[in-house]
Amino acid sequence: MTRLLQALVAGLGNGSVYALLALGFVIIYKSTSVVNFAQPALMVAGATAVIYLGQAGLPFPAAVAGAMALAALLGLTVERTALRPMIGKPVFVIAIITIGVDIVIRVVVNRLLGTNLRAIANPWGLESFDVGGVFVQQRYLAMIVTLAVVVTLLFAFFRYSRIGLALRATALDQETALTQGISVGVTFALSWAIAGALAALAGTFVGTGQSIDQQTWIIALKALPAIIIGGLDSVGGAVIGGLVVGVIEALVGTYQPTYAPWLGNNFQLVSPYVVLLLVLLVRPYGLFGTPEVERV
Amino acid sequence: MLAIENLEVVYNDVILVLRGVSLSVPEGKIVALLGANGAGKTTLLRAISGLLDIHDGEVTKGTVTLDGQQLQRLSAPRIVERGITQVLEGRRVFAEFSVEENLRVGAHRNGRNLGAGLERVYDLFPILADRRKRTAGYLSGGEQQMLAMGRGLMSDPAYLLLDEPSLGLAPRLVRQIRDLIVAINGQGTTVLLVEQNATMALGIAEHGYVMETGKVVMDAPAATLRADTDVQEFYLGLRGEEGRSFRDVKHYKRRKRWLS
Numbered sequence: 271m272t273r274l275l276q277a278l279v280a281g282l283g284n285g286s287v288y289a290l291l292a293l294g295f296v297i298i299y300k301s302t303s304v305v306n307f308a309q310p311a312l313m314v315a316g317a318t319a320v321i322y323l324g325q326a327g328l329p330f331p332a333a334v335a336g337a338m339a340l341a342a343l344l345g346l347t348v349e350r351t352a353l354r355p356m357i358g359k360p361v362f363v364i365a366i367i368t369i370g371v372d373i374v375i376r377v378v379v380n381r382l383l384g385t386n387l388r389a390i391a392n393p394w395g396l397e398s399f400d401v402g403g404v405f406v407q408q409r410y411l412a413m414i415v416t417l418a419v420v421v422t423l424l425f426a427f428f429r430y431s432r433i434g435l436a437l438r439a440t441a442l443d444q445e446t447a448l449t450q451g452i453s454v455g456v457t458f459a460l461s462w463a464i465a466g467a468l469a470a471l472a473g474t475f476v477g478t479g480q481s482i483d484q485q486t487w488i489i490a491l492k493a494l495p496a497i498i499i500g501g502l503d504s505v506g507g508a509v510i511g512g513l514v515v516g517v518i519e520a521l522v523g524t525y526q527p528t529y530a531p532w533l534g535n536n537f538q539l540v541s542p543y544v545v546l547l548l549v550l551l552v553r554p555y556g557l558f559g560t561p562e563v564e565r566v
Numbered sequence: 567m568l569a570i571e572n573l574e575v576v577y578n579d580v581i582l583v584l585r586g587v588s589l590s591v592p593e594g595k596i597v598a599l600l601g602a603n604g605a606g607k608t609t610l611l612r613a614i615s616g617l618l619d620i621h622d623g624e625v626t627k628g629t630v631t632l633d634g635q636q637l638q639r640l641s642a643p644r645i646v647e648r649g650i651t652q653v654l655e656g657r658r659v660f661a662e663f664s665v666e667e668n669l670r671v672g673a674h675r676n677g678r679n680l681g682a683g684l685e686r687v688y689d690l691f692p693i694l695a696d697r698r699k700r701t702a703g704y705l706s707g708g709e710q711q712m713l714a715m716g717r718g719l720m721s722d723p724a725y726l727l728l729d730e731p732s733l734g735l736a737p738r739l740v741r742q743i744r745d746l747i748v749a750i751n752g753q754g755t756t757v758l759l760v761e762q763n764a765t766m767a768l769g770i771a772e773h774g775y776v777m778e779t780g781k782v783v784m785d786a787p788a789a790t791l792r793a794d795t796d797v798q799e800f801y802l803g804l805r806g807e808e809g810r811s812f813r814d815v816k817h818y819k820r821r822k823r824w825l826s
Contacts, residue, residue, distance in 0.1 A: 432677050435663075435674075439660055442660050442662060445620060445658075446660070448642040449615060449642065449651065449652045450651075450671050450674050450717065451675035
């Protein structure tokens, strides 16, 4: 039982990080219909910014806020320089461009990281509470709380604010949005900025339990099964998809070596993709995604 | 006054759609723009409201001016700021939004007057007030058209461009929409009404234009157009003689004396 609860807490914690990344994908997809493959690079760039700002003597919260601002700026720059000229071109072309952007950003960031393992100085470390025999790491709690706060803020933003409403309107019908006086370019830039900031936040949490190195970006790929399970265009789906991926990984990691050792080592890394395939078989547009209605 | 002079519009650098169109919409009036499909009516509206860009269209000649200031280089949001709002053909409500959310999007550039705007729209369209929490996609066609018009009014425009507001509506609803356009105009909003339903449009407009294949072919007060035999025949569906036989119809050639 203790083992199960501990696995669940770790899973929800890591799942929160995946969910933050998935939210970045979803926000960009919702407003521009582009799958942004540069999200991993934005995450690593954000984490690197936290390291450097921390080394410069900034306290942890200030370093995170600064890194989020920098990543948002990076997102804005990418949108403005690489994607704005491509508005109206096939979405597939733009997605390929984001792969290029991902490579460019990662090369620059790798240069900054060097070949050593870097640590993010953070207030949690590996400290944990003891809740009735279950050891809950503080950082997992921090991740879950952060995700809850971010999701609440995003929900309120999209539901009640003028700009949030404009973003959703643009996603539904660009031409009509234009006739209401909404500047489509500004909404695109804004969604990239939000995605960048979320990626930086996720990168920070990735760096709390482990060190940041040139391979860290691979973790961001876990957001892919999360968004496909949850549905590419659903904020709620991204959160649930992220948490599901985190929990599955943790549970498989805990129990598979005991109960199904024949599956081999590190099977937990594959498990989210198994679930992904199963979901795709049953609901190809994800659990919460919108089925595409198309006349043929 | 909104004035269009000698406007030429080309799509994709090759397709010439407007070939020197001139038209003026004096403040406070209702002006009707008639024409068959493909005459260039919607393109003209796009040229006014800055939507040509996203359709790969371009103004190659001529000007669009509002009180003497040129508009044709401005982006769509800037034009909304200048007080010109277009209501697109086919209603185009944000189907997943509630009625009130649709209206709030309409007030994007006019957030300070959101309350007053909502009050005005709910006053004009009481049915929308009853449905304010409903999902817009589930409204009837007439209600959606009213929502689209109400959303256009939320930016408190001086000029409202309506693209076929009667499209696909039952005659009773067309009359209702017609009365609403008169009411909106009565509140001081100038209306440029693009219609295929010439009876309705000429019934309320002061002035009318008829477009054919990218040109304005008639330009006269609405009363004159209503009395014109060609307009009666081609747009109002009225015929002089009764009992025309099929052979007559087959050999009937449309007199295009205005084009020659």
